[in-house]
Amino acid sequence: MITLIAETLTGVFTPPFRRKEFFQQLHFVGNKSLFIVVFCVCFAAIVTILESSFHMKSFAAIVTILESSFHMKMVIQNDSMVPGFAAVLILRELGAIVTALLLSSRVGAGYASEVGSMQITEQVDALKMLGIDPVNYLVVPRFLACVLGGMMITVVANMACIFSAMAVSQFYLGYTPGMFLTSMQRFVDFKDLIFAMIKGACFGGVIPLVACYFGFRCQQGAEGVGRATTNTVVVSSIAIIVIDFILSYTFSYLY
Amino acid sequence: MSMITSFLDQVGATLLFLQKILRTMMFKKLKTHEIFEQIWKVTVDSFPTTAMAGFFVGAIMTVQFAMQVKEFGALGYLGALATSATFREVGPLLIAFMLSGKVGAFTSAELGTMKVTEQIDAVRCLGADPIQEIIVPRFVGIIVSSFFLLAAGLMMSVFGGMLLGELFAGVNYEEYLRHVPLIVSPVSILSGLVKCGTFAVVLATICTYQGYSTTGGAKGVGRAVVATAVTTMICIVVMDWMTSFIGDIILTMVRGFRP
Numbered sequence: 001m002i003t004l005i006a007e008t009l010t011g012v013f014t015p016p017f018r019r020k021e022f023f024q025q026l027h028f029v030g031n032k033s034l035f036i037v038v039f040c041v042c043f044a045a046i047v048t049i050l051e052s053s054f055h056m057k058s059f060a061a062i063v064t065i066l067e068s069s070f071h072m073k074m075v076i077q078n079d080s081m082v083p084g085f086a087a088v089l090i091l092r093e094l095g096a097i098v099t100a101l102l103l104s105s106r107v108g109a110g111y112a113s114e115v116g117s118m119q120i121t122e123q124v125d126a127l128k129m130l131g132i133d134p135v136n137y138l139v140v141p142r143f144l145a146c147v148l149g150g151m152m153i154t155v156v157a158n159m160a161c162i163f164s165a166m167a168v169s170q171f172y173l174g175y176t177p178g179m180f181l182t183s184m185q186r187f188v189d190f191k192d193l194i195f196a197m198i199k200g201a202c203f204g205g206v207i208p209l210v211a212c213y214f215g216f217r218c219q220q221g222a223e224g225v226g227r228a229t230t231n232t233v234v235v236s237s238i239a240i241i242v243i244d245f246i247l248s249y250t251f252s253y254l255y
Numbered sequence: 256m257s258m259i260t261s262f263l264d265q266v267g268a269t270l271l272f273l274q275k276i277l278r279t280m281m282f283k284k285l286k287t288h289e290i291f292e293q294i295w296k297v298t299v300d301s302f303p304t305t306a307m308a309g310f311f312v313g314a315i316m317t318v319q320f321a322m323q324v325k326e327f328g329a330l331g332y333l334g335a336l337a338t339s340a341t342f343r344e345v346g347p348l349l350i351a352f353m354l355s356g357k358v359g360a361f362t363s364a365e366l367g368t369m370k371v372t373e374q375i376d377a378v379r380c381l382g383a384d385p386i387q388e389i390i391v392p393r394f395v396g397i398i399v400s401s402f403f404l405l406a407a408g409l410m411m412s413v414f415g416g417m418l419l420g421e422l423f424a425g426v427n428y429e430e431y432l433r434h435v436p437l438i439v440s441p442v443s444i445l446s447g448l449v450k451c452g453t454f455a456v457v458l459a460t461i462c463t464y465q466g467y468s469t470t471g472g473a474k475g476v477g478r479a480v481v482a483t484a485v486t487t488m489i490c491i492v493v494m495d496w497m498t499s500f501i502g503d504i505i506l507t508m509v510r511g512f513r514p
Contacts, residue, residue, distance in 0.1 A: 036485065036489065039489070040488065040489055040492045043492045043493060043495070043496045044348070044492055044495070046496055088323060089319065092319055093315065093316075093319050094345070097349070098348075098492075101349070101352045101488070102485075102488055104356075105352075105355070105356060105481075105484035105485055105488055106481065106484070106485050109360070109477075109480055109481040109484050109485075110481050112477070113474070113476075113477025113478065113480065113481060114477075116477060117473055117474050117477060120473060187323075221473060223364075223368045223476075224473070225473045225474070225476050225477045226360075226363075226364025226365070226367060226368055226476040226477065226479075226480055227364065228477075229360060229364065229476075229477050229480040229481065230356070230357070230360040230361045230364050230480060233356035233357075233360050233480075233484050234304060234353075234356050234357045234360070237308075237352065237353050237356050238304065238307065238308065238353070241308055241311045241312065241315075241349070241353070242311060244311075244315060245311045245314055245315050245318075248315050248318045248319060249318055249423070252318055252321075252322050252423070
């Protein structure tokens with residue numbers, strides 16, 4: 001695994017650069033996954049804002065209690081915090097991780113079964129025979145495409161997420177978009193978007209590495225491909241959650 | 256247009272398959288031994304993964320909430336808020352995603368391999384009903400064990416939250432748990448568990464259907480696994496929304512106001 005990572009990273013900077021492959025993969029990662037990701041993330045956003053409206057009612061109560069008991073000097077218009085709170089949750093956490101998990105199941109499983117079937121039909125060996133490094137040919141374009149695609153798709157997903165949250169808060173909770181944006185402004189920084197992009201890039205990079213690792217180790221037959229795909233989805237989603245935790249922890253010192 | 260029709264086609268076929276399973280379950284003898292074997296196998300296989308996922312989900316939520324709650328100087332309520340958010344919404348969703356990768360992909364790969372290597376046809380040749388022999392034990396086993404696994408993952412998320420509350424925000428365990436009963440009402444726990452149950456049924460239906468309808472060799476198995484992972488995630492998100500929405504409506508009717 002570590003060898004593969006090292007080889008990929010060196011492959012990024014050594015020629016030949018395979019531009020056509022890269023754009024093909026970028027199309028696959030970015031364009032074809034976009035619909036599913038946006039759809040799912042919108043639903044997730046709707047649920048989040050419904051749920052966080054529930055939280056904030058209780059949170060408002062808490063703040064009121066605290067205020068009266070500790071005579072805190074804060075004056076908070078409690079209700080107007082709901083959208084801002086949801087937006088923060090979406091941008092910092094939910095958008096990136098839901099997108100990444102969807103990508104890991106769609107793109108990662110796709111790559112694993114693709115590379116796995118290439119391995120068992122001896123196409124990888126054929127590449128080696130022709131003097132082409134399979135890591136350079138297969139992994140590097142996918143890696144780059146996923147890093148870039150993950151970054152972009154996270155941004156798009158976050159935007160879609162916030163729009164749908166806005167729509168729901170308008171129709172269901174009765175906050176106008178103006179109120180939404182105002183309270184969002186109080187909570188959300190531009191930093192949040194940058195951090196979300198970094199998260200998306202990291203998650204995107206993990207997926208093809210794991211997928212190609214299991215794809216190259218794929219054993220003969222239908223069972224082998226199935227197992228490689230399953231392993232990819234499991235390992236990459238665990239890796240994503242762990243990396244997310246590490247990144248959240250790191251970023252929390254940067255605010 | 257063809258995309259929409261093929262989508263509807265898939266939905267219809269899945270529902271018909273579910274109906275077939277349910278009918279077999281009702282009218283034919285259940286293979287109790289097989290079911291217990293499946294439950295045991297799935298649980299043992301996936302427990303470490305789920306527990307780890309749950310732990311980290313709790314930890315992430317605590318870190319995120321700590322940053323926001325700190326601004327209001329309300330760190331004492333950190334535990335209650337993080338636990339409530341994890342239990343009601345984020346926990347079931349993310350842990351179910353993990354489980355769909357683990358259990359769903361594994362089962363559909365297994366069934367797909369059986370289908371492609373004609374083992375399912377062999378069972379039919381021997382005069383047994385493949386749905387009764389192979390699908391129903393897995394269906395029931397997955398529902399029971401993934402419900403259990405999701406609940407266990409939620410428990411682990413509380414531990415993850417407690418640990419990070421101590422390490423990250425300096426809230427000790429006692430303080431972390433003090434306000435939990437105030438916010439995490441039985442309704443919250445119930446809604447979390449209802450979500451877990453729904454996700455388990457969705458997962459079991461889709462992975463058995465996709466595995467059972469695999470065609471076309473090694474590539475077909477790969478394709479079935481990808482389809483399972485993607486479809487399950489979409490359906491889980493949609494079900495998540497629907498359970499939240501319906502639960503909200505029911506609560507409003509019972510209490511007479513929005514909670």
